[in-house]
Amino acid sequence: MKKRDLISKRVRDISPSGIRKFFDLLASMEDVISLGVGEPDFVTPWNIREAGIYSLEKGYTTYTSNYGLLELREELAHYLKARYGLDYDPQSELLITVGVSEGVDLAMRAILDPGDEILVHDPGYVSYMPCTILAGGIFVPVPTTIEDDFKVKAKDIERRITPRTKAILLGYPNNPTGAVMDREELVKIAEVAQRHNLLVISDEVYDRLVYGVEHTSLPSLPGMKERTILLSGFSKAYAMTGWRIGYAAAGEEIIEAMVKIHQYTMLCAPIMGQMAAIEALKTGGTQVEEMVAEYDKRRRIMVQGLNDIGLTCFEPRGAFYTFPSIKSTGLSSEDFAERLLLEDKVAVVPGSTFGQCGEGHVRCCYATSLAEIEEALERMGRFVKRHRSI
Amino acid sequence: MKEVFRILEQDARKTPQQIATMTGIPLAEVKKAIKKAEGDRTILKYKTLVNWDKLGEEQVWALIEVKVVPQRDVGFDAIAERIYRFPEARSVYLVSGTYDLAVTVVGSNMREVAAFVAQKLAPLESVQGTVTHFLLKRYKEDGEILGVEERPKRVPIMP
Numbered sequence: 413m414k415k416r417d418l419i420s421k422r423v424r425d426i427s428p429s430g431i432r433k434f435f436d437l438l439a440s441m442e443d444v445i446s447l448g449v450g451e452p453d454f455v456t457p458w459n460i461r462e463a464g465i466y467s468l469e470k471g472y473t474t475y476t477s478n479y480g481l482l483e484l485r486e487e488l489a490h491y492l493k494a495r496y497g498l499d500y501d502p503q504s505e506l507l508i509t510v511g512v513s514e515g516v517d518l519a520m521r522a523i524l525d526p527g528d529e530i531l532v533h534d535p536g537y538v539s540y541m542p543c544t545i546l547a548g549g550i551f552v553p554v555p556t557t558i559e560d561d562f563k564v565k566a567k568d569i570e571r572r573i574t575p576r577t578k579a580i581l582l583g584y585p586n587n588p589t590g591a592v593m594d595r596e597e598l599v600k601i602a603e604v605a606q607r608h609n610l611l612v613i614s615d616e617v618y619d620r621l622v623y624g625v626e627h628t629s630l631p632s633l634p635g636m637k638e639r640t641i642l643l644s645g646f647s648k649a650y651a652m653t654g655w656r657i658g659y660a661a662a663g664e665e666i667i668e669a670m671v672k673i674h675q676y677t678m679l680c681a682p683i684m685g686q687m688a689a690i691e692a693l694k695t696g697g698t699q700v701e702e703m704v705a706e707y708d709k710r711r712r713i714m715v716q717g718l719n720d721i722g723l724t725c726f727e728p729r730g731a732f733y734t735f736p737s738i739k740s741t742g743l744s745s746e747d748f749a750e751r752l753l754l755e756d757k758v759a760v761v762p763g764s765t766f767g768q769c770g771e772g773h774v775r776c777c778y779a780t781s782l783a784e785i786e787e788a789l790e791r792m793g794r795f796v797k798r799h800r801s802i
Numbered sequence: 803m804k805e806v807f808r809i810l811e812q813d814a815r816k817t818p819q820q821i822a823t824m825t826g827i828p829l830a831e832v833k834k835a836i837k838k839a840e841g842d843r844t845i846l847k848y849k850t851l852v853n854w855d856k857l858g859e860e861q862v863w864a865l866i867e868v869k870v871v872p873q874r875d876v877g878f879d880a881i882a883e884r885i886y887r888f889p890e891a892r893s894v895y896l897v898s899g900t901y902d903l904a905v906t907v908v909g910s911n912m913r914e915v916a917a918f919v920a921q922k923l924a925p926l927e928s929v930q931g932t933v934t935h936f937l938l939k940r941y942k943e944d945g946e947i948l949g950v951e952e953r954p955k956r957v958p959i960m961p
Contacts, residue, residue, distance in 0.1 A: 434959045450960035455953075538961040587961075709809070709824035716823045759958050766961070 426542045430746060430765040437753055445788040447776040448759040450587070452651035452732070454706075456688070457699040460650060463691035464684045472683050478675040479667075480508025480659070481686045487693040488659060496629040498637065504664040507671055508681045508689075512617045512658040514674070515643040517543045519613045519660065522669040523641075524549035528578040530613075533564035535735075535766035535773075537587050537615065550576070555769045558737060561726050562589035566600035570608075579611040580604075582630065585618035588766045588775035589735040590728020595628045602633045611666075613641045617658070618731040620649035620700050623708045625729045631661070638663050641670075646685075648731070649700050650692045655685035707732050710778040710785055717789035718776065721796050732779040735763065737772055742801030745771055751799070756791040803827070803835055807845070810836070814848040853948055855940075863908050863937040864915045866923065867901040869930040878902060881928045890918045901933070912936065 431448075438444060455461075479485065485502035492498040500506050509515040516539055524530065526548035532540050534553035544551040554569050556562045569580055580601065584593040605612050614630040631640040645658030658681075660670055674680075714734050718725040723736035738748045745762035752758050752774075763770030778785055805825045809816050818836060822829040839845040854861050870881045878896050885905060886894040893906040905923070909915040915936070924932050940948055 429961070431959050431961060438958050444958065446956075446958035448959040449956050451956060453956070712823050712826060713820065761959060761961060 422546060422548075425545055429538065430762055434749070434753065434759065434761075437750070438759060441753070441757065444753065444757045444759055445780075445784050445791070446759040447778070447780065447785075447788055448761045449777050449779060451653040451779065452648065452703065453779045453781065454651040454703055456650060456652050456655070457692075457696060459695055460652065460688050460692045464655070464688035467684050467687035472687055474683060476508075476680045476683050476686060478671050478680055479506070480681055481683070481690070484508060484686050484690050484693075487690055488661075491693050492629075492661065496632045498629065498632055498642075498661070500661045501664070505661060505667055507660045507667050507674065508686060509643075509645070509658040509660055509674065510678055510681050511647060511656045512615060512643050512645045513539055514678060515645070515658050515660045516540065516613070516615065517546070518670040518673050519641045519643065519666075520544055520547035520549060521673050522666060523579060523611055523613075525578075527576055529574060529576045530579045530581055531569050531572055531577060532581040533562075533583070533586075534768060535562070535586075535588055535763060535770035536581070537583050538765060540581055540583070541767075549578070552577070553767055553769070556589075556591075557769065558724075558726055558735075558773070562586060562591040562735065563593055563597060564601070566597060566604050569601060570604045573604075573608050573610070577608065577610060579613055581613045581615070583615040585616075585622055585627065585730025586733075587618065587731055588733050588761065588763065588770060588773075590731045590733045592622055592625050592627065592728075592730040595626075598628050598630060599633060602630070602636050605639060606635055611639050611641065612636070613643065615643045617644050618648050619644060621704060621707060621732060622730045623704070623711060627730070641666055646689050646692055649703075650689075650696050651703065652685070652688065652692065655682070655688055657681055657685040657689045707779065710780075710782055713782060714776065714778045714785055714789070717785070718792075721789065721793035722800065723792070723796060732777055734776045734778065735770075735773050736776065738774055739772055740801065741796060741799040743799060745774055748799075749774055752792065752795050755798075756795045758788045758791050758795075803831075806832055806835055807839065810845070810848075814850075851944055851946060853943075855948070860910060861908055862910065862912050862915050863906065863940075864919075865935045865937065866905040866907055866919060867933040867935075868903040868905055868923065869901045869932070870903060870926075870928045871930060872902075873928060881926065884926055885923065888918070888922055890915075890922070 485506040488506055489500050489502040492500055520543045524547040529550045529552050530544055531552050531554050533556050541551045552572055554564055556564050619627045631637040631642050642661040646652040715725050715727055718736045722740045725734050725736035728734055745764045749760050749762040761775040763773030806821055809821050818832045822832045872878050873880050882894055885891055890907050891905050892908050895904045897904045907915055907918055919932055919934055
């Protein structure tokens with residue numbers, strides 16, 4: 413058998429990740445400051461960890477319902493109602509997933525037939541395209557630009573709709589740009605979805621991490637609950653990345669379809685994480701606010717610092733990323749990231765990793781200590797000075 | 803504006819410029835607020851939290867429960883003042899419960915602390931009795947854990 417034939421065409425069609433080579437480089441280096449991480453630098457708050465430990469002590473080591481623990485779904489239903497005015501039936505309209513990553517995969521596989529198109533803003537999170545391909549769908553990027561603060565426009569979405577378009581995917585607050593959608597534009601997108609009878613997958617995992625603006629949850633807009641698959645989770649807000657707990661909220665028919673896949677591929681999310689997530693929902697509100705206040709200070713330092721050293725940066729209002737333009741250096745985003753790492757030992761993620769429109773930018777995460785941010789900015793300043801093209 | 807002081811309380815070395823950037827408050831206002839606070843003793847002083855164990859410094863700390871008789875007109879304040887004026891007393895609190903004043907005392911050895919209690923504190927006229935607890939180990943100080951905490955490493959590059 414030829415080696416090429418060992419792997420399915422579908423998997424071969426997925427291009428390798430642009431950041432893989434950075435893993436190898438990083439492994440051989442010391443004294444690197446990383447702005448390339450994609451997770452909080454806080455440890456999960458102690459009361460949440462303690463709830464996980466307690467669940468182990470009590471012997472909660474079993475499977476749960478495919479849908480997830482009912483108590484967690486009930487808490488979640490209360491939470492979504494209180495926070496966004498959303499009404500989801502915990503029995504049939506909520507599913508606990510293994511992180512939002514699984515949620516994206518389940519949503520795609522549940523709704524896409526071969527050849528169905530899905531419209532996704534570019535840049536966007538790295539898993540959207542591979543999950544589309546694995547589900548047999550066709551990924552249609554919708555460009556966004558720094559001039560619009562990387563917010564996707566309803567008219568740009570509508571222009572790309574074809575008879576094969578099945579859904580729109582929105583990932584806001586956005587990874588990698590930190591952009592947050594305005595309510596007015598979301599209303600327009602909702603109208604487009606309704607006019608063309610499209611579903612919307614709304615990945616809102618960074619919903620709690622917004623600074624000075626309000627996050628609008630898409631299904632809370634009139635007429636949108638029934639056509640939205642809301643995906644979110646505990647990783648970012650509660651610093652619980654390693655627990656792998658996310659959730660999907662949608663109409664009964666869609667959740668049932670997602671559970672059909674989930675039960676055969678994952679069975680259920682880990683029970684310890686689910687028990688900890690119940691505690692997070694019950695008591696974690698203040699801790700989230702404290703973490704957000706801390707991120708906000710770092711965000712301001714980083715945005716100011718990047719602009720000061722000549723890497724133009726719009727003010728991101730969400731998540732924990734900045735997405736400065738590196739045009740002043742004349743380097744491609746991959747070259748910039750590689751040279752910055754090798755020459756000045758700062759790790760960032762090339763914008764091209766997140767789509768073609770990410771080219772000309774790098775993603776810098778500010779979920780790291782202020783001291784490290786300040787040192788990284790100093791190193792980047794030296795780097796930019798040496799590489800300024802004009 | 804309280805945010806300015808929260809930042810300084812966490813790290814007194816933050817400059818007004820950094821604080822202005824972190825909070826979005828104009829630099830001139832931050833400077834003015836700090837200056838005013840320094841003047842009216844809102845900011846009492848800037849200090850460093852040192853783990854003396856690491857420097858091999860022998861220090862003996864004691865928590866002393868003090869039961870006192872409150873005095874007419876001044877309540878506990880007069881006796882509290884008598885006590886807090888001693889430089890050995892690091893902190894003095896009025897507390898509810900089975901005793902009245904909680905006093906923290908530091909000395910270079912147990913004898914020094916005991917001498918302070920026996921010769922200065924206990925003989926005070928309004929003091930009815932004292933209970934001295936010597937500190938055996940400090941785990942957490944001012945919100946900081948003193949031991950080395952193991953922090954798991956995050957994956958340095960993750961999309």
